[in-house]
Amino acid sequence: MIPYGRQHISDDDIEAVVAVLRSDFLTQGPAVPQFEAAFAAGCGARHAVATCNATAALHLACLALGLGPGDRLWTSPNTFVASANCARYCGAEVDFVDIDPHTYNLSVPVLAAKLADARRDGRLPKIVVPVHFAGQPCDMAGIRALADEYGFAIIEDASHAVGARYRGKPVGGCDCSDITVFSFHPVKIITTGEGGMATTNDPRLAERMALLRSHGITRDPAQMEGAPDGAWSYEQIALGFNYRMTDLQAALGLSQLRRLDDYVARRTQLAQRYDAALRPLPVTCPRQAPDSASSWHLYVLRVGEAPGSPARATLFAALRAQGIGVNVHYIPVHTQPDYRRLGFRRGDFPEAERYYAHAISLPLFPTMSDADQEMVIAAVRAAIAGAASPSAPC
Structure with a gap:
């Protein structure tokens, strides 16, 4: 069988994972921040937050942007269900914007018309999630112009688009968005087995996503609400999740990123x-x-x-x-x-x-x-x- 997609695992990839297996850290060690830093640099973004999968990254992105009950998220109907499900995890409503007949991406003219109707009806979205279907970037400049006019945030779902470029720049630099999300599933461009990444240029959004991916727990005294009992202290300051990437996955991703x-x-x-x-x-x-x-x-x-x-x-x-x-x-x-x-x-x-x-x-x-x-x-x-x-x- 010739599959529609298949990962490529090299000897270098295997050696990178074996090195982690032989190290002192399997989950929360040095490989994850190294992968984050390399990925952010490759995209031209200031921050990157690694997660256990792209669905988790979408969820964290929505939470970081304050999506909740009574809010609305719009996305493309031509996508995997995670692009819409992330809103429902937050208790928000979901709606869709039809696609362009040539690129199969979210249609900017349709979005513009839908926004005009929504403003009249008092039902504007808080977040719009354009999906870079098949790896081709959406018309992000057009979507950004509408965001500036109507006041919604943008999460680029770039799960298909690791390594893609828009107007000469790598996707993920967030020039036209608040957050960009990527997938490292085995059939995607590079793989960590399962895994995701969120990039952003806003340090507050990066900090919030990093906090929520690890149970909402901090060991930073500056973030704690009370004085720490000692060097062992931690506080749960928000209701978070276990959405962390492991060092094993990050080592594989860092190796793959070189290719x-x-x-x-x-x-x-x-x-x-x-x-x-x-x-x-x-x-x-x-x-x-x-x-x-x-x-x-x-x-x-x-x-x-x-x-x-x-x-x-x-x-x-x-x-x-x-x-x-x-x-x-x-x-x-x-x-x-x-x-x-x-x-x-x-x-x-x-x-x-x-x-x-x-x-x-x-x-x-x-x-x-x-x-x-x-x-x-x-x-x-x-x-x-x-x-x-x-x-x-x-």
């Missing part, structure tokens, strides 16, 4: 090879905004729209039958049963639903060989030829 540019370069090369081979076919290849450089977490085709193009289910079955592990990203969040119980309905966000009906993710990972990619391309061509055949079933 980030190579990983993104190879993903870009594979995407360009897909483009050259598939654009002549009756499918829609990913379109890239001119002011961004994707990290190419996903390569998504749209099929079943042009004459001679197979239905998505037909292509999915044909490729899986040949050992090609295609996948679909994403089922729109608002159509999930748990969200339908909140009042959302099919048809609420038609562009996201239209995209979902035709989307299929092809295998793409840095160790994918040219030969494996040629197998995928040949299988797609064969499936399309079969769909165009007069004998093909309707």
Whole structure:
């Protein structure tokens, strides 16, 4: 099986983890702050807070920005459920903004219209979470301009976008946002096994997220409400969580980070090879905004729209039958049963639903060989030829 995504673990990665196993620290040691510092420097951010996964980082980001009951968070329906669930963890309401039909990211014109209506109705969001789908950055300048006008905070969900660039700068520098969140799941650009990171330029937000990721406990006398009993003292000054990253994970992440540019370069090369081979076919290849450089977490085709193009289910079955592990990203969040119980309905966000009906993710990972990619391309061509055949079933 050629999977849609796969991690790459080198001997250097293994040695980095083994070194931690042989050290005095497995959880809260020196590797986590080293990883945070290196990651922040790579993004051009002043602060980075490592977490056990990106969902935890989203939750902490919402809490640090003061999201709570009576507040609203808006995000894209074309994302994994965590981008919306983080608001509900805080007791806030969730709503969605439909996507751009070309980039599949949150649509700025739709956001602008929705904000104008919300201001009239007194239901403006406290936070907007644009999602850099497949690794391509959103139109952050446009979203920032709306944030300045309407007064909402911005959390970039860059779970797909480690190593991506927007207007010549690395994603994560928070030039247009308050906080940016990343994922290090094994199929993402770099991995820590499971893990996440939040970057910010605001020291207060960084301090709050760091406090809440570790039970809300501090050992800093300056933060304590009473005089410490001794050097052993600590105080829980807020209700926090156990969202810490381990030194084992951080050591792996720090090692992987050294190869980030190579990983993104190879993903870009594979995407360009897909483009050259598939654009002549009756499918829609990913379109890239001119002011961004994707990290190419996903390569998504749209099929079943042009004459001679197979239905998505037909292509999915044909490729899986040949050992090609295609996948679909994403089922729109608002159509999930748990969200339908909140009042959302099919048809609420038609562009996201239209995209979902035709989307299929092809295998793409840095160790994918040219030969494996040629197998995928040949299988797609064969499936399309079969769909165009007069004998093909309707």
